[in-house]
Amino acid sequence: xxxxxxxxxxxxATAGLTTGIGxxxxxxxxxxxxxxxxxxxxQQPDASSTITRTLFVGLAMIESTAxxxxxxxxxxxxxxxxxxxxxxxxxxx
Amino acid sequence: MHxxxxxxxxxxxxxxxxxxxxVYTWGLMLILAVGSKLITRKLSVDLNRSRWQNxxxxxxxxxxxxxxxxxxxxxxxxxxxLGTLFLFVAxxxxxxxxxxxxxxxASLSTTAALALCVFVAVPLFGIEDQGVxxxxxxxxxxxxxMLPFNIISExxxxxxxxxxxxxxxxSGAMIIGILLSITxxxxxxxxxxxxxxxxxxxxxxxxxxxxxxIAAATRPRKPKPEAAPTx
Numbered sequence: 001x002x003x004x005x006x007x008x009x010x011x012x013a014t015a016g017l018t019t020g021i022g023x024x025x026x027x028x029x030x031x032x033x034x035x036x037x038x039x040x041x042x043q044q045p046d047a048s049s050t051i052t053r054t055l056f057v058g059l060a061m062i063e064s065t066a067x068x069x070x071x072x073x074x075x076x077x078x079x080x081x082x083x084x085x086x087x088x089x090x091x092x093x
Numbered sequence: 094m095h096x097x098x099x100x101x102x103x104x105x106x107x108x109x110x111x112x113x114x115x116v117y118t119w120g121l122m123l124i125l126a127v128g129s130k131l132i133t134r135k136l137s138v139d140l141n142r143s144r145w146q147n148x149x150x151x152x153x154x155x156x157x158x159x160x161x162x163x164x165x166x167x168x169x170x171x172x173x174x175l176g177t178l179f180l181f182v183a184x185x186x187x188x189x190x191x192x193x194x195x196x197x198x199a200s201l202s203t204t205a206a207l208a209l210c211v212f213v214a215v216p217l218f219g220i221e222d223q224g225v226x227x228x229x230x231x232x233x234x235x236x237x238x239m240l241p242f243n244i245i246s247e248x249x250x251x252x253x254x255x256x257x258x259x260x261x262x263x264s265g266a267m268i269i270g271i272l273l274s275i276t277x278x279x280x281x282x283x284x285x286x287x288x289x290x291x292x293x294x295x296x297x298x299x300x301x302x303x304x305x306x307i308a309a310a311t312r313p314r315k316p317k318p319e320a321a322p323t324x
Binding site: 049050053056057060063064067068070071074 | 159162253256257259260261263264267294295297298301302305
């Protein structure tokens with residue numbers, strides 16, 4: 001296996017794993033957060049505006065970890081620096 | 094397949110480049126500035142108002158109320174900054190219904206610029222509110238040990254602001270692009286609707302987070318002094 005194949009295999013497999021795990025964990029976290037917020041809403045409907053605002057900010061914080069994973073996998077697939085380097089070398093030969 | 098609207102280049106002359114990000118950013122700025130100028134040209138204070146004035150009053154009072162809820166004392170001071178951030182990001186997301194348009198916030202340069210504005214504005218508002226010494230003292234809260242962590246968080250939250258907005262807007266555009274090549278017609282429309290919702294939520298989150306950071310840098314709102322205990 002030459003280095004080109006190795007880089008391609010590693011990039012694709014890592015991109016899939018990154019998005020897979022990076023979706024799974026934040027989904028669990030967001031589910032817990034929403035469930036707790038719903039319980040709080042059911043107990044104290046008067047505080048709904050405060051709870052909703054805090055929930056949205058918290059969800060954005062949790063979701064940004066998923067977004068980081070997505071950005072990394074997009075870079076691996078569409079703008080991979082190692083792959084571009086290998087392509088440039090192969091073209092230069 | 095392109096990762097950001099930076100790669101769509103309309104016009105190029107040597108070093109000067111005119112890419113889609115710049116064009117659409119200036120377009121949005123024109124729409125926002127000219128639109129608000131036209132609408133606020135003839136404002137009325139009696140009950141006989143135009144529709145657009147009502148619409149603008151709803152937006153402005155809504156933003157003021159949100160800023161107040163976060164804990165900033167006089168929201169009128171901050172609405173110029175926070176309201177502009179919200180309106181620009183929301184408008185950039187809303188205009189995705191126009192065909193051929195690419196949201197400028199799907200480019201990392203735009204979101205980094207917006208996040209840097211927040212990065213600069215937070216110390217400015219903080220120093221204005223409680224002086225240089227008072228602001229620098231907030232870095233050593235609650236103990237002096239937290240100083241390095243507070244400095245790290247200053248940088249990391251700026252990066253988080255930029256990457257969060259960029260990732261959300263870019264993923265919306267990219268998912269629609271991928272779906273168009275797999276299942277044309279119906280499904281991309283649903284994803285566009287979802288993208289509109291995500292864009293509005295992100296605009297809300299961006300401005301609320303900026304407000305929270307400013308509120309943390311300025312003095313916390315003091316509770317109303319209670320009646321002095323008579324002991």
